Amino acid sequence: MIRNSLKVVQGAGSKIWLPVQQKSVALCVATAVRFNSNKASTITKSSLTAQVYPINKESISEKDVDDWLAAVKSLRQKHHPETEAEVYVSQLADPHNVVVDKFEPSQQQIEEAEALKSFKIPGKQDALLSHLTNLIMRSGKKARAEKIVHNALYIVYLKTRQDPVALLYDTVNRLAPVVTTRVKRTGHAKNYTVPVALRKRQAENFALKWIIEGSEKKRSPDFSVRLAEEIISAFEGKSAGYDKRSQMHKAAMTNRSYVFLIK
Amino acid sequence: MLRSVTTRALARVPSRSVRSLSSSNILLAPKKKQGAQPAKKLKQGYNKKKDGAGEKKAKAGGMTHLGFDDAVRALKFEKLAVKLDSLEIGKLQHNGLEKLQQSVVKYDDETQFALFRLGMFKKFQHHEMFESPISLVSNNTSKLSNEFIDQLDGPSINNRVCLIGEKGTGKSTLLAQAAALARSKYNNEVILLHLESPLKITEGSSDYFFNKSLTKFHQPMFTKKWLYKLRSANETIFKKLKLTRDILFTIKKQEYTLKKDENTVWDLVYKNKDFGKMASTNAFQFLLEELIHHSKEVPVLASIDDISVITTNPNTAYRHTDLKKIHVSELEIGDLILKLISGEVSFSKGGVLLGESKDSGKDTHTLRVGLRLEQYDPWLKAYECDNTIANKFLANEGVKVFDVKNLSSEESTELLEFYEATGALKVRPYPAKVHKTLTAVEQAEAASFDKTLHFEKIAKSYYTITGGNPRELLKSSVLSY
Structure with missing residues (x-):
């Protein structure tokens, strides 16, 4: 059965065993001898299987098949393989015992690992940049927002040839308001507008929002270019955000008499 | 007198208003302004303008109207960069390339201009960061110098190399380095034929018509633009090469003759306007034959980047009269590219350098089969593997493969x-x-x-x-x- 269904095909310097049917012999030969087949890919060194069970014959005889089956049967009965062929087949059945890979770190590696234990894992991104990214982000697309920020800062670097992160910190510090006003509801006819001091993050939030608002008035269809332009103009003191900041401060100054209402 | 005042006052009282007992309110009302114009009648018509439509829109401010990719290139940021002279970096030279190994170099001024005109400094390479384009002399550079630049003294049919490698590994940079090394080796006496992307041939942006005598499609608009680049980059050498044949051409109904051994190739490419004419001319073929003739003394380096454009999509955006797509081999320049690849067009001294691209859309088997990196599968569809193009790569002992490796640590x-x-x-x-x-x-x-x-x-x-x-x-x- 096995013998009838196998044919040796000579092609490209190597013999290939192919399962064929009677009618499609010619077709199989045509596909086996590929156009532009690479001669370098021919197998020159015989494998261990070929050494143990040589099959360089025109056809497999019934006796070869019987020998193979007898070898497998005898192997199943025996617990300890003796001949080379038995050892080979048993190793195929249980390869884990052959390949034992144990890693033992060197003294230097152990010392390095000990030194790294006290090392704190740094943040992925700067806190201010992370804040800006989150303000820009829409529909949870953070990678897109990050790319906009990175590209914008790259243009800022190209234009100013300064560290864009330090420049952004400087700009935001100058643009950020110190104080804002909130309405204190009394429950009576009159409500009071009360000045409130801002925390650092709150102040930065105002500054970053004003920068993003200002960038909408720029010409470029690319948000990163618009954002870069606005950061540069804010750095140069031309941003509309400075007017908003002074208005906010003016309102706080006007209502400074209500500061006592804050608890 | 009183009567006249009364009649005038009564005249101001609207005749159809609700009758009131007293007319004093109307009489005491302020007079109507003399200059006030009655409301204009609206014009009847279909093309009505909305209110304020005629007013000019306030222009949005800013540095540019371009997107990021174009903006960083167009805004000339390189002028603001640190001067490279202060960093003491060397220039890329063929002599003493070993000394420049693992160092950042810039290009010679003339070479830089030539490479710039040929479009060898590409977008996304971010050259705007520095004062002038730079590159790193890596193992790839020295290997290419040995395998390709040193073979430029031989015929180009035996010196055809294709750069392959992963995206961003530096294939286009290596093409620019090869051109610079060739110019350095031959003291700028080398002809550079560079095409930055065959997409400009296939995308359908040029005009085209069929030349019956040539049996190919001309693309005058593209040919003209490409020739401007070539003549600008090779001006010095073109001025030294004398014509080997006479040529007659017409400009504005006036005939001009360029004579052999008297006029130069520069005269041909500068004065002859037939390259961009919508007529069947052999101007480009004449130029090519001249270059082949002169390649006995002056080597020709033909380099084509983004060659994957042709191998992935050989059918162009142009169409025949029966609306079938025109194959790239039917175009005059497309045919030249394929002949350079196959070695049918060969320069006595020179080489052909191709660069693979990873941005040309869906990958096909054509290039891999053509470079013998993959076995040909007869069951592949025509759009999966173009036999015509693959055979061009395989012809005349085939195009050699140069695998561009990533940088070392x-x-x-x-x-x-x-x-x-x-x-x-x-x-x-x-x-x-x-x-x-x-x-x-x-x-x-x-x-x-x-x-x-x-x-x-x-x-x-x-x-x-x-x-x-x-x-x-x-x-x-x-x-x-």
């Missing part, structure tokens, strides 16, 4: 050091996770920040992340904050 560190020296890469401490006031210990740590030690750390880190791929190295170090 030392090379990538060298490149990062250059970025740091120019200010493109900023070495700063690791970012804090949250806003906070630094403690005394943290302040002391910040004060004792060792920049050199930190640079070594981040250089290793970037190499690990990117695997030495120059594009990824640039993105992770300079374009990330």
